[in-house]
Amino acid sequence: MASRRLNILLGVALIALAVRLVYVWQISHAPFFDLRLGDARAYHEWALRIAGGDWLGHDVFYQAPFYPYFLAVVYKSLGASAAMVRFVQAVIGAGTCATYGGIHAMLGNPTGCMGLGDYLGWKWKSKAGIPIVNVPGCPVQPDNFMETLLYLLYQVAGIAPMIPLDDRGRPTWLFGMTVHDGCDRGGFYEEGKFTHEYGKPECLVKIGCWGPVVNCNVTKRGWMAGIGGCPNVGGICIGCTMPGFPDKYMPFMDMPPGAKISSDTIGAYGMAIRALRHFTNATGNKEPKWRHNGSNLTTGYVPHTYS
Numbered sequence: 001m002a003s004r005r006l007n008i009l010l011g012v013a014l015i016a017l018a019v020r021l022v023y024v025w026q027i028s029h030a031p032f033f034d035l036r037l038g039d040a041r042a043y044h045e046w047a048l049r050i051a052g053g054d055w056l057g058h059d060v061f062y063q064a065p066f067y068p069y070f071l072a073v074v075y076k077s078l079g080a081s082a083a084m085v086r087f088v089q090a091v092i093g094a095g096t097c098a099t100y101g102g103i104h105a106m107l108g109n110p111t112g113c114m115g116l117g118d119y120l121g122w123k124w125k126s127k128a129g130i131p132i133v134n135v136p137g138c139p140v141q142p143d144n145f146m147e148t149l150l151y152l153l154y155q156v157a158g159i160a161p162m163i164p165l166d167d168r169g170r171p172t173w174l175f176g177m178t179v180h181d182g183c184d185r186g187g188f189y190e191e192g193k194f195t196h197e198y199g200k201p202e203c204l205v206k207i208g209c210w211g212p213v214v215n216c217n218v219t220k221r222g223w224m225a226g227i228g229g230c231p232n233v234g235g236i237c238i239g240c241t242m243p244g245f246p247d248k249y250m251p252f253m254d255m256p257p258g259a260k261i262s263s264d265t266i267g268a269y270g271m272a273i274r275a276l277r278h279f280t281n282a283t284g285n286k287e288p289k290w291r292h293n294g295s296n297l298t299t300g301y302v303p304h305t306y307s
């Protein structure tokens with residue numbers, strides 16, 4: 001029974017691989033095939049530095065580091081051509097491009113790209129009854145991916161129930177909460193303290209953070225060993241795990257449309273609540289009056305009689 005399941009999985013993997021390889025072959029004549037722009041260029045240059053022996057660099061990691069290290073391994077072993085990278089990525093598929101189409105499927109793209117659910121149909125199920133499982137992210141958070149894979153292995157082995165998914169195929173325990181729910185800056189948001197520039201500790205909503213309406217757990221989970229998670233370390237959330245990414249979150253770095261109403265409302269509430277908290281905080285910062293070094297010992301105790 002186990003070997004039959006293994007054969008089925010292997011068959012599905014081979015068909016998926018064939019589809020991806022045909023796709024790579026189809027786009028190999030497109031004029032932008034070798035073009036690396038924006039993040040692609042930044043990751044490429046970073047990977048070249050790593051492959052050249054500069055393992056850690058000199059600055060704090062601003063972007064997720066797993067992908068450039070992965071690229072560096074590809075560059076070192078197979079060369080730095082875009083074609084080779086696309087080939088290796090065709091073999092390994094995860095993240096927003098594989099799940100919902102992502103950047104490749106954005107408005108005006110000439111490729112007709114789409115995610116697996118759009119391609120196979122959202123009601124598609126394998127013969128084992130497993131639906132499409134999506135682990136989005138640009139890039140995908142590595143622990144999210146490995147944890148989902150492990151869950152599916154348990155399920156195939158018959159020792160875990162059906163994987164719990166939301167209606168977009170995401171594991172609910174990973175994508176059930178928003179970035180904002182786990183953000184280190186949530187306290188500032190709640191008190192109406194917003195920054196208008198990078199490098200400050202306050203909430204980033206006015207400079208383009210979409211965290212309150214984006215399903216993603218990196219502010220809780222972190223990126224590496226529990227550290228990081230975009231807004232926690234100063235980066236705005238651009239909604240990279242969302243089916244509407246990137247079109248519905250652009251232009252990046254502009255305040256999200258609904259954020260004006262919410263931040264103005266919270267701003268007024270926050271101003272009042274800050275004043276009250278300041279008062280309570282000042283009270284708590286003073287020791288009780290019976291603690292003194294006067295001639296009379298006082299305890300603050302006041303006897304009461306009850307009739």
Ligand code: SF4
Nearest residue numbers: 180183203204209211
């Ligand atoms: S930085 Fe973003 S996620 Fe964090 S509290 Fe502000 S709006 Fe929410």
Ligand code: SF4
Nearest residue numbers: 216230237238240241
């Ligand atoms: S916090 Fe936002 S930008 Fe960062 S990984 Fe999650 S969805 Fe993507």
